[in-house]
Amino acid sequence: MTIKTIRTVAQTTKLGQWLGQQLPIGCVVALNGNLGAGKTTFVKAIMQGMSSEDSVHSPAFTLVAEYQAKRKKQTFSVYHMDFYRLETLSDMDYLLFAEYMDDDTATKLIEWADKFIEQFANDYLSIEIKATSLNDEEQRQFTFQVVGDNAELKQLLKGLETYRV
Ligand SMILES: Nc1ncnc2c1ncn2[C@@H]1O[C@H](COP(=O)(O)OP(=O)(O)O)[C@@H](O)[C@H]1O
Numbered sequence: 001m002t003i004k005t006i007r008t009v010a011q012t013t014k015l016g017q018w019l020g021q022q023l024p025i026g027c028v029v030a031l032n033g034n035l036g037a038g039k040t041t042f043v044k045a046i047m048q049g050m051s052s053e054d055s056v057h058s059p060a061f062t063l064v065a066e067y068q069a070k071r072k073k074q075t076f077s078v079y080h081m082d083f084y085r086l087e088t089l090s091d092m093d094y095l096l097f098a099e100y101m102d103d104d105t106a107t108k109l110i111e112w113a114d115k116f117i118e119q120f121a122n123d124y125l126s127i128e129i130k131a132t133s134l135n136d137e138e139q140r141q142f143t144f145q146v147v148g149d150n151a152e153l154k155q156l157l158k159g160l161e162t163y164r165v
């Protein structure tokens with residue numbers, strides 16, 4: 001587990017851009033934290049780090065948004081999902097998400113992931129974002145954890161340990 005204290009939106013953006021450059025293509029990122037914590041803001045920064053020109057919005061209504069990303073010469077898809085509006089997972093929902101989650105070539109970024117992530121992934125990077133100060137509106141605590149046994153994600157977590165905000 002690695003914890004980073006962030007003091008400004010600019011620091012969130014820088015961290016997200018860095019992560020976007022490092023994230024193994026095809027991995028799953030579970031984003032958690034209350035409304036307004038900064039999950040969508042962080043996804044925007046990750047997409048910048050992945051050299052995407054697509055506009056990023058919370059897919060709270062559409063459930064899934066697909067973006068195109070690039071790393072060096074390789075292009076790949078990113079599925080941005082949001083479980084916020086789902087109280088239960090119907091069979092239809094399950095089938096919809098399973099199809100995206102089973103695409104190993106695409107990176108998956110999921111807001112409110114903890115609600116249902118266990119039904120879709122064994123190995124993922126978990127990121128919890130928390131506002132931690134009443135006085136300082138932009139302060140956030142980012143907690144990174146690797147769930148499961150993914151060597152690339154564990155390596156990435158080591159890189160995060162030495163990342164300087
Ligand atoms: N350090 C920070 N990191 C991310 N967002 C921040 C930060 N400080 C303030 N904010 C603001 O908090 C809000 C976060 O909204 P959003 O990213 O949509 O949250 P969520 O997707 O978690 O509901 C934005 O208005 C953003 O500008």
Ligand SMILES: [Mg+2]
Pocket residue numbers: 039040041058111
């Ligand atoms: Mg959001």
